[in-house]
Amino acid sequence: MNNYQRIKLPYELNELEWVISFKTMYYHYNILHKNYEVKLLETLRGTEIMEQFPTLENLMENLAQLPEEIKDDVRFFGGGLINHNFFFAHLTKFKPEQKERERTEKISPDLLNLIQEKFGSLEKLKKELVKSALKVRGSGWTWLVLNKKGELKIINTTNQDGPWSLHLRPLIAIDVWEHAYYLDYGANRKEYVEKLLELLLNWEYISQSYQSYIS
Ligand SMILES: [Fe+2]
Structure with missing residues (x-):
């Protein structure tokens, strides 16, 4: 079986509703x-x-x-x-009762260290991602990627270009095409990106991805 197909969602369509309708x-x-x-x-x-x-x-x-x-x-x-x-x-359903602490604890210590070394803290990384996402002109994506040297970088890509063709590996993906947020947030891309980063990231999945890239 190849993977030339859509993944099955690991949640229901209505389970991201606090952020995405x-x-x-x-x-x-x-x-x-x-x-x-x-x-x-x-x-x-x-x-x-x-x-x-x-x-x-x-x-x-x-x-x-x-x-x-x-x-x-x-x-x-x-x-x-x-x-x-x-x-x-790399998203996960959001339960309002879940505290941020419980969610971020799922980050592997290795990845958290790397983020702290490069960006200072997780919060600072999120701020940089928001800043970068606001710079995407037209349709595109903002990514946190790992390069071949094992370094973290934030990049933007246009249309449907992505990290694979640049020989980079994705850790965080932010879809900033208007189809991803316009119905819910209108022109307020910033609020969409901030909420996505704060509430929907599946740090366990991201950490596992990181481990698979370095092993
Ligand atoms: Fe999209």
Whole structure:
């Protein structure tokens, strides 16, 4: 089984509701995310690309090797698929009674140390991510990534470009396309990003991702 498909959500569509409404989630996951998968598979139909690149990560890391006539579509639809797979996987349902302390305790000590070394504190990292997300012009993403030297960096990408094709590994993904927040927050991107970072990140998943990248 390959992973050229949408992930199954690890929560219900209405379980992020303190931050992201059911309506936004329905549209984002069931319509848009599904569409990236469908369009990618349509683009690859009749080719041997999926045999050549057994995983979606593999495919996105090797865009340069693809035939010119499909490269742009794979970049966009494959990017949409893999970016949203990571984005939805690294969120967790929010229970108002859960205290921030209980949530952040799930960060592995190794990752927390690295964040503190680079940014000073978790709070400062979140502030930097917000600042970066506000600089995305048009549609795009803000990421916390790990590079090959094991260093943390914040980057922005446009449209559906993402860290894989830059040979970076994602730890935090913030979808700043308007479809991700406009229904719920209007033009207030800042409030959406702050709440997402504060209330929805699955630090256990992020820490496991970090461990898998360094091992
Ligand atoms: Fe999105």
